[in-house]
Amino acid sequence: MSNILPFTEANTKRVSSLFRQALRTAFDHSMKWDVYRREQNKIRTLFDANSKIDDSKTLEKVIANTESKLAQWKHPDPYIPPCRPGGTKYQRNAFLPAEEKVSGDW
Amino acid sequence: MFRFAVRSVRPVARLPVASRFVQPIRSYAVAPITKDEVIKRSFEALKTVAALQESEISLESSFQKDLALDSLDTVEALVALEEEFDLEIPDKISDEIKTVGEAVNYIFEEEQKL
Numbered sequence: 001m002s003n004i005l006p007f008t009e010a011n012t013k014r015v016s017s018l019f020r021q022a023l024r025t026a027f028d029h030s031m032k033w034d035v036y037r038r039e040q041n042k043i044r045t046l047f048d049a050n051s052k053i054d055d056s057k058t059l060e061k062v063i064a065n066t067e068s069k070l071a072q073w074k075h076p077d078p079y080i081p082p083c084r085p086g087g088t089k090y091q092r093n094a095f096l097p098a099e100e101k102v103s104g105d106w
Numbered sequence: 107m108f109r110f111a112v113r114s115v116r117p118v119a120r121l122p123v124a125s126r127f128v129q130p131i132r133s134y135a136v137a138p139i140t141k142d143e144v145i146k147r148s149f150e151a152l153k154t155v156a157a158l159q160e161s162e163i164s165l166e167s168s169f170q171k172d173l174a175l176d177s178l179d180t181v182e183a184l185v186a187l188e189e190e191f192d193l194e195i196p197d198k199i200s201d202e203i204k205t206v207g208e209a210v211n212y213i214f215e216e217e218q219k220l
Contacts, residue, residue: 012177017197019181024194040182047178081192083220 006059018066019047028075144191144214151190152206155183165207187213 004010026039053059082089152158157179169180191213203209
């Protein structure tokens with residue numbers, strides 16, 4: 001991941017992924033909408049401040065910084081949407097299997 | 107006295123036994139979501155994004171070309187949709203979603219899996 005130049009599609013994808021991760025981490029930590037919105041704005045200004053970097057060395061440094069910060073703030077028990085894989089309501093009312101469970105003529 | 111009164115009130119003709127067993131009806135806690143509802147709710151959610159508040163949203167509009175969002179704004183828009191529908195769009199799919207219609211289709215398909 002060291003040869004990614006600024007203002008390329010690969011870099012856009014990488015930064016978008018980091019931004020998304022940052023937003024989710026912020027939500028995991030607050031779980032309250034008003035706090036989360038404020039954090040969202042803060043994160044956005046942090047990312048916007050570095051949006052004009054055209055030197056790949058500085059870019060790598062900034063991204064490494066962001067990654068370490070995300071690792072530092074990583075939540076031990078992140079929010080999982082209840083109805084999605086890993087959530088508490090996931091497949092709670094799953095359909096029964098179609099085949100007969102006990103074979104034989106009852 | 108009262109006992110007799112109650113007894114006289116009791117209906118004489120009883121319902122036939124068979125009709126007392128009501129055919130069971132399966133009911134769901136939430137009706138399956140329709141496409142129109144997905145579209146309506148996602149437009150409302152997109153309107154909350156700061157960069158999209160004054161723009162005309164339609165299903166065909168592309169986030170970056172028509173709505174003139176930068177990449178981070180697009181991420182914000184998709185995260186707003188995720189919050190509205192309570193799901194997580196993986197990175198790979200988020201990178202491929204370019205228009206509002208694609209996002210709506212993906213969400214509708216995911217909602218069908220519930």
